[in-house]
Amino acid sequence: MRATTVEQQIKDFVLNEAGMDKVGIASIDRFNQSPKGNHPTDFLPGCKSVIVFAIRVPDGAVNNIMRVFEDQTYDVQGVYGCFGYGGAPNYHLLWGNYKIARFVEKITGCIAMPETAGPTHGAKMMSMRHCAAAAGLGEFGWSSIMLTPEFGPRNRFGAVLTTAELKADPLYHGPKLCDPSKCHVCEHMCPTGAVPPYDPDQVRHIEMGDRSFEYGGTHWVKCRVMCHGTYGEYNPTGADLVPRDMENPVGSDLASAMGYYKDHPGHEWIQHNPTYKCGNCLAYCPVGNWRERFYDTGISHIDTTAFIDEGAPAACLPVGKLTQDAAGEAE
Ligand code: SF4
Numbered sequence: 001m002r003a004t005t006v007e008q009q010i011k012d013f014v015l016n017e018a019g020m021d022k023v024g025i026a027s028i029d030r031f032n033q034s035p036k037g038n039h040p041t042d043f044l045p046g047c048k049s050v051i052v053f054a055i056r057v058p059d060g061a062v063n064n065i066m067r068v069f070e071d072q073t074y075d076v077q078g079v080y081g082c083f084g085y086g087g088a089p090n091y092h093l094l095w096g097n098y099k100i101a102r103f104v105e106k107i108t109g110c111i112a113m114p115e116t117a118g119p120t121h122g123a124k125m126m127s128m129r130h131c132a133a134a135a136g137l138g139e140f141g142w143s144s145i146m147l148t149p150e151f152g153p154r155n156r157f158g159a160v161l162t163t164a165e166l167k168a169d170p171l172y173h174g175p176k177l178c179d180p181s182k183c184h185v186c187e188h189m190c191p192t193g194a195v196p197p198y199d200p201d202q203v204r205h206i207e208m209g210d211r212s213f214e215y216g217g218t219h220w221v222k223c224r225v226m227c228h229g230t231y232g233e234y235n236p237t238g239a240d241l242v243p244r245d246m247e248n249p250v251g252s253d254l255a256s257a258m259g260y261y262k263d264h265p266g267h268e269w270i271q272h273n274p275t276y277k278c279g280n281c282l283a284y285c286p287v288g289n290w291r292e293r294f295y296d297t298g299i300s301h302i303d304t305t306a307f308i309d310e311g312a313p314a315a316c317l318p319v320g321k322l323t324q325d326a327a328g329e330a331e
């Protein structure tokens, strides 16, 4: 059937021509709490709408996080890095952003700015997870990662900013996806303690339109140290290069790790060492049919139900069969 509205034409293009798996549209008022310098109008003066889209990270790419963590098969880390993290997904989004921005300009006559697709493309980025929430694609998980009902945290997001005033999609009001008082998977599966235990006094809030989103205070420094392969699970020595109990692992505390990387230039420290050497909070979150996709298939040998309490959201519980991966729009 022929699309009748500009919004529908854009969504059809995003899903069918640009090859994305989900799409939604955010109105500019949903960014009222954006920090200075990160509001859409800081990037595109006169911006009125943000078109946000997602691609699902392939299960086969996520599998490599599990091979490293569960089997210590370190040499497949780069497969996740390439196909689940900074390589192919960013290039898919890069070309998608370009095509979508050109299409939006063509059919609206307004300006459409493609957002950069990840740090590998060398420009300051807006927060894609906040864009995704603003466009109704899902809600935040305790791990701070954006969850979609279909794919859990296993998505990558892109956005096109436009001066066109488009009809916004509703914010996500579907079944609750994450309740960190009942699900503790990301906390238990985080090797560094970067994802803290649930504490109602430590919950972070953000207001958008008629919704309040909540998420946890993930310790990004601890996470970053882990993702650079500093702990034994992720570096070839099998030993921790920094003590695990450091509250704030930066500066001189890291001298021993820096020494290691200095002596092993193939594993260079912070700036040049790949940053994809963990990802457990993304890989093991139960939302998005985790159990059916990864446990029942034998891809993961870790039974994470031990970390899920009675009364957890249905999205965290086994459904017994895979749901369709059908491309979905926000509405
Ligand atoms: S693992 Fe559980 S607590 Fe963590 S984000 Fe996913 S649903 Fe929320």
Ligand code: SF4
Binding pocket: 189, 190, 191, 192, 193, 194, 195, 218, 222, 223, 224, 226, 227, 278, 279, 280, 281, 282
């Ligand atoms: S990527 Fe790993 S270290 Fe970082 S927060 Fe997630 S589970 Fe923790």
